[in-house]
C-alpha cells in the first residue's frame with residue numbers, strides 16, 4: 622500500500638451521526654471512502670473538511686463527503702460538529718457563520734454553567750417545499766413530499782422503523798437523479814418519530830437535514846405547529862426543530878460531541 626502523509630483528524634458525532642473532521646486541504650473522494658470504512662478505516666458516516674471562508678464575515682467553509690465518497694451540499698448534524706470544532710480549536714463562542722455549498726449558515730454555540738458546549742443551534746433555511754411525488758418500489762406505490770434543505774429529501778409519512786427504511790430506502794434513493802435522502806416520519810401530538818435512509822451513507826442514527834425536512838413536511842400538512850420547537854426523535858436521540866410560518870426559515874438545535882482525535886495514513 623502507498624504510504625501517505627499522516628493526516629490529523631478529530632472524530633465527532635451528532636446523535637450518533639458520526640464524522641471525521643479535518644482541517645483542509647480537501648482530500649480526494651477515494652481517501653474519504655477509505656477513512657469512512659468501518660472495518661478497514663476510522664469509520665464514519667462522512668468526512669467534513671474545514672476550508673477557508675468564502676463569504677465576508679464567515680469563519681470557515683464546510684465541505685461534505687458522504688461515506689461512499691459522494692459530495693453533499695449540506696449536512697445538519699455535520700455543521701453542528703464543525704461549529705463545535707471551530708469553537709474548540711479557535712476559542713470561538715456565541716455566533717459564527719459557516720459557509721456551505723448551500724450557502725452561509727449562522728450557528729450559535731450554547732454553553733452550560735461550567736463552560737462546556739451543551740448544544741449548537743443552526744439557522745438551516747432556506748427550506749424549499751417541492752411538492753408531492755409518487756414512487757414505485759417493489760410494486761408498492763409510495764407518496765412522498767419533496768423538501769430541499771440545500772440537499773434533497775423525500776419525506777414519507779410511513780412507519781419510522783429501520784426495517785422499513787432498509788426495505789424501501791436503497792431503491793427509492795436511486796429513483797431520483799443524483800439520489801435523494803429518504804425519511805420515514807410519523808408526526809404526533811408530542812413530536813415526530815423519524816428514521817432516515819441517507820443518500821451516500823445508508824441508514825444513519827440521525828440526520829439533521831432529514832429532521833428539518835420532516836418538520837417542514839409535517840407543518841405544511843398541519844401535522845405539527847409552526848413557530849415553536851418540534852421534537853424530532855431519531856434512533857440516536859432528539860433534535861429541536863423550529864419551522865417558521867413561511868415554511869422557509871428553519872432552526873435546528875442539538876448536541877455535537879467530540880469523541881477522539883487521531884492521525885491516519887490511509
Ligand SMILES: N[C@@H](CCC[C@H](N)C(=O)O)C(=O)O
Nearest residue numbers: 693696697698772828829830
Ligand atoms: N447526515 C446529514 C446529511 C448528510 C448528507 C446527505 N447524506 C446527502 O447526501 O444529502 C445531516 O445530518 O443532515
